[in-house]
Amino acid sequence: MSGLTTPAETAAVQAWLADPANQAQAQAWMRRHWDRLAATPEAQQPAVEEPDYDALLNTLHLKLGLGEPARYVAPAAPRWRQWAAAAALAGTVAGGGWLLYSQRPVAPREVATAYGQVNTIKLPDGSEATLNGHSTLRYANAWAANQPREVWLDGEGYFSVKHQPNNQRFVVHTRAGFAVEVLGTKFTVYRRRDQARVVLLSGKVRVDFDDQQRPDVILKPGELLETRDAQPLAAVHKAVRTAPYAAWKDAQLVLDETSMAELATRLQDTYGVEVVVSNPELAQRRMTGTVPVGDLDVLLQALQETFHLRATREAGRIVLADNTVPTK
Template sequence: MDKQEITHILDKFKAGKASDEEVALLESWYLKFETSESEILSEEERLDTFQRVGANLNINSKGKKAIALWQSISIAAVLFLMVSIGLILFKNQPVNDAQIVQNDVAPGGNNAFLTLTNGKRIDLSKAENGEIAEQAGIKVSKLANGQLIYKISSSATKLSVVNYNTIETPRGGTYMVILPDGSKVWLNAESSLNYPTAFEEKKQRKVHLKGEAYFEVAHDASSPFMVETDNQTVEVLGTHFNVNAYNDEQSVSTTLLQGSVRINAGLAHLLIKPGQQSVLTQQKLKVLPADVDDVIAWKNGLFQFSDENLESVMRKISRWYDVEIEYTDENIKEIPLTGIITHFTKVSKVLRMLELTKQVRFKIEGKKIIVSK
C-alpha cells in the first residue's frame, strides 16, 4: 500500500468505519512492515501508526510481531490474523454478525467430568476448588486455574488392586490433569483419559486415550509411560508430545516436541524425533515433518492452520462450539485455509474471518453451521 492508501484506511479505522478487508490489509502491512514499506511514512507518522493501530492490537511500540500467517487463496481479501503474547487480532474490532448468523454460539471452556473408581461422576465445572475426593490414600484436588491434581498422602498403603479414574471433556470443553507421577496431560474437546490413581514402581505407567491430548511426561527410566489408543500404543520415558486419535479423523497422528517416542501399531513400529509426526492410516505407519505450532495450537487456546482443508478446520470448530456442520456444496470441503484466531471468541467472529477468503460463506441456525460457496 502507498502512503495515501495507508492514511486513508487509518482515518477510516480511527473513525470505526473500516471494513474487515481494510482492517486485515492494514494489519498485514503494519505487522510485516518491511524497510521498503516503512520508508513510505516519516518516523513521526510511523510512531503515530504504531500508537493508533498497536493500541488495538496489543503490540509493543517497536512493532515486534509474534506470529503472522496469511491466506494465499485470495490476495484481494487477505485472511491475516496474528498473535501477540496470547492476544488475538481483531479482538476489539466490531464484526457485522448479521451477515453470517441468526444465532451466535459462545466458545467452550474448562469443562470436564471425573469418574471415580466407585462410579461416582463429578462435574468439574461445578465442583468447588480444593480437595474433591480421596481414594485409598490418593487425594484428588481441583485447582483454581482449571486443573486436576493427584497426590499420594503419607498414610497411603500399597494397594493389591489398581484403581482407575476417567476424565472426560465434552464437546466445547478442555481440561488439564496432573497424574500421580507428576506427568501433565491437557485434554482437548470431546476426549477422555483413563488412568490409574497410583503408578506401581518399576512397572509400566499405562493410560488409555480417546480423542486428543498433549502430554508432558515425567521422566522415569525404570518405568516407561504408555499411551494406548484404539489403534496404537505410544511408548516414552519422559517427553512432550501430542496424540490425535479422534474417531472421525482419517488417521491417528502423534507429534513429538521433545525427547523421543516409539509408536507401535500392530506389526508396525517406528521411532520419531522432535519435529516429526507419525501418521497411522489403516494400520500403515509413516513419518512426516510436523508443523508443531499448528498441532498444539488448541492447547494454547487457538485455532491455527496452514493449508488445512476446510472440512478439517470445520471439524475443530464443531468440537469446540458443540455445533453440527452442514455443507450445501461438497466440493468446497477441500478448500485450503491458512490462519490463526483465538478459541475464546464467539463463533461468528471465527466464521467472519474465514469468509474474508471470499471462498466460503456461513450461516448459523440454532446449533447448526451451514457452509456454502
C-alpha cells in the same frame, strides 16, 4: 485384581471372551505378556511343563458359564512363557481385573471434557495431560515404581511427561491399534472417527503396534505418524510443522494449508455441532493462518473475518459459505 470391576464391566469381559473371533486377539495379548516376562529372572529357570491351552481356555469358559470355546491353535513359544501367560490371562479374567484396555480400561480415575472444553490434568508423577474438547483420559491413582505409567486416551490429548530417575516408561494406550511409549517428552495423541495420529514436539517416542508383525516406529521431534482404520498398514510417517497439531491447548487454531473440509471436521469434533460446507469447491479451499479458540461464536467470527467466509447457524447446524465479493 478382583473387585475392581462393576457387574456391567464384568459382563462385557465375558461377552468379549465368548466371541470366537476374539480368541486370536487374546492369544496376541498373551504373546505380549510373554515378551515382558522374558526379561524376568524366571526366564533363566528350567522350563515348566506346558499345559494344554485349549483345556485351560475350556476350563475358564466353563467357570464363567460360557460353554466350550472355539478352538484356536497358537504358534509355538517357550514353555515357561506359555504357562505363565496363560495363567495370567486366566487369573485376570476370573478376577474381573485389567483385561482389555482396548474395550474399556478399569481405572480408578476418569477425566472427561465437554465439547469446546480444554482441561489440564496433573498426573500422579507430576506429568501433565491436556485434553481437548470431547475427550476422556483414564489412569490409576498412583503408579508403582517398577511398573509402566499407563493412561488410556479417547479423543485428543497433549502430554508433557516427566522423566523418572529409574527410566520408568510412560505409555498412552489408544483404541487405534497402537500404544505410544515415552520416557520424557512432549507430544500429542489424536484418535477420532477412523483416524489416529501422534505428533512429537520434543524428546523421543516409540509407537508400539498391537500387531506384533509390524515393526515399532521411532518418532523424532517434528515428526508425525498417522493411521486410518480402513488402511491400517498404510501408516504415514513424515516431518510436519507441529503448531497446527498442538496450538489448541493454548486457545488457538493454527491452519497450515488446511482444507475447509478438514476444518469442518475439526469444529464438529471439538464443539459437537454439525458443520456443512456449502459446495465442493469451497470444501477443497486451503487456508493458512491463526485464529483464537474459545467461544464458538467468537471463533466463527474470526474465521469469517480472516478467510472471507460466511458462517450461518440454521436448524441446529453451521453452514460455511464463500463470502468473497466477485470483482467486476
